Amino acid sequence: MADLKVYTSKLEGSVKVPPSKSMAHRAIICASLSDGKSKINNIDYSDDIIATIEGMRSLGANIIQDNDSLEIDGIYSSTVGKREERVIDCNESGSTLRFLIPISLLVPGKSKFIGRGNLGKRPLNTYYEIFDKQGIEYSYEEENLNLNIEGRLKGGEFYVKGNVSSQFITGLLFTLPLLKEDSKIIITTDMESKGYIDLTLSAMKDFGVEIINNDYKEFIIKGNQKYISRKYRVEGDYSQGAFFLCANALGNNIEVQDLSLNSLQGDKEVVDILERMGVKFINSENGIKNEVSNIINSTIIDGSQCPDIIPVLAATASLAKGRTEIINAGRLRIKECDRLAAVNSELSKLGVNIIEKEDGLIIDGVDSLEGGIEVWSHKDHRIAMTLAIVATRCKNPIIIKDYECIAKSYPKFFEDYKMLGGKVDEWNVGK
Known part of the structure; x- marks a missing residue:
């Protein structure tokens, strides 16, 4: 398993997110x-x-x-x-x-x-x-996927x-x-x-x-219906675009291509949540971007409709002004890892004030994050990418352990991250 050293940097430019x-x-x-x-x-x-x-x-x-x-x-x-x-x-x-x-x-x-x-x-x-x-x-x-059905x-x-x-x-x-x-x-x-x-x-x-x-x-x-074959194009993925939209809320400046404000994707909720936090969105020629803001505000985030974007929203809330509550998010405990526990563990290491509840989190925003430590992805792609976004606001580099789990949903995430100006080094390879 590999680790990655991620340095403080500002992400700027345009990125085409993977298809949904x-x-x-x-x-x-x-x-x-x-x-x-x-x-x-x-x-x-x-x-x-x-x-x-x-x-x-x-x-x-x-x-x-x-x-x-x-x-x-x-x-x-x-x-x-x-x-x-x-x-x-x-x-x-x-x-x-x-x-x-x-x-x-x-x-x-x-x-x-x-x-x-x-x-x-x-x-x-x-x-x-x-x-x-x-x-x-x-x-x-029990506890092991070996299901036989007939x-x-x-x-x-x-x-x-x-x-x-x-x-x-x-x-x-x-x-x-x-x-x-x-x-x-x-x-x-x-x-x-x-x-x-x-x-x-x-x-x-x-x-x-x-x-x-x-x-x-x-x-x-x-009953007795038939699917009709056709040509179909998959639109850009709000689940992945959310990382860059949240990065913008933290002071980066990225145009996120192939996203539509008219999308039916449930994770488009990230737009509404960030707007409540004070972020303004504008349409660009190829997608959407936010107006860069120096201050974002706390809010209440209901995780029941958009569980996959809660980790990166929690990271955004960690640098917001005031107390943010994440509610109705109990299902995050049965994802690739227990994401509520993972977010609490890793953001707390970085100096965020978090209270973990059975079905949510309470986050008191801080002004800055020190960094200079090791954090762990918990072998969960969304935790790994969340920590990379947080690194843009850390005073010192962080090391993300087991970062290659991003292959589950966004294999080229760190290629795009570097293309936008992010600075990373592979730090250690273990077995």
């Missing part, structure tokens, strides 16, 4: 469920996207990679998915796992899901309850909690329109991460499948 990982997952799946050939443009081959590509190949899609595009023949155009057994390696991608579990029940035979890191700790009870009701055979190991999903009514993970709902939304029967998904709690559901419904509509959304309380799904 959330949208790429969805486009690849919709194309793979189509009966015909699709072309998906603007693909970045992060570990998570590779996991979904390989997973859909295992289920029968023929996928050809060509630079930053994919040509996809759907599973109904081939015989690969007719194999009696298949292994789907999700690596560390929770989206791949939860999206593909119900999809795997569209094809005959056994499916074995494996993965790495903390993926085996991600709860799957929502699906197990459905399997029990429908007589679908399954077995799994059976065919049947339509009907599905009662699903909306405050565990929207990924379960998305997985069902992808699958149920292809069944013979009509179906209904009934949400039994308040819905969190509505933006991700919007992305799913938008992608499905683009590929010809219609769902009726009754105010996120129930989804009405006609």
Whole structure:
């Protein structure tokens, strides 16, 4: 594992963020469920996207990679998915796992899901309850992803909690329109991460499948629908763009290309949150940028709709004037690491005043950060990139341990960071 020494610097210039990982997952799946050939443009081959590509190949899609595009023949155009057994390696991608579990029940035979890191700790009870009701055979190991399932999903009514993970709902939304029967998904709690559901419904509509959304309380799904193959371009990723938008709030000056203020991405919430903190956004020719401000203010941040951008927002709040509260963020504890604990641990080392709560953080902003110490990514890509952004405001360099975990979502992050004027040195390589 490698460590990186990151020096104090000001980031300036323009950066084209990677394509939206959330949208790429969805486009690849919709194309793979189509009966015909699709072309998906603007693909970045992060570990998570590779996991979904390989997973859909295992289920029968023929996928050809060509630079930053994919040509996809759907599973109904081939015989690969007719194999009696298949292994789907999700690596560390929770989206791949939860999206593909119900999809795997569209094809005959056994499916074995494996993965790495903390993926085996991600709860799957929502699906197990459905399997029990429908007589679908399954077995799994505690704390380790080794899930075996066999059976065919049947339509009907599905009662699903909306405050565990929207990924379960998305997985069902992808699958149920292809069944013979009509179906209904009934949400039994308040819905969190509505933006991700919007992305799913938008992608499905683009590929010809219609769902009726009754105010996120129930989804009405006609059976016997078909996905229609097409050309599709993936837009820039707000989850990754958030790092640079927050960097601007901390005094850097970056134009973030390929982002739209009209995007449906849930993590576009970063714009609203930063505006509440006093940041002003302007459209540029190729994307958006913020007006540089010397003072940002505290606010209340609801993490229920945008959990992935909470670490970098917490870092931004650490240098804001006043007390910021992050609420409804308990799900961050079951990501690639316990992100609430990780943010508390690493920002506290840098001199930030943080109180960690069960489902959030209380952050009293400070005027400056000393640096001059080692911090740890917790092998979590979003923690590693957050610490790199914080380094721009540290008086002394910091060393980020295990920084290469960025490959999970943004493999070229430090190339872009250096292109913008960031100064880094690989510090140490261990085993």
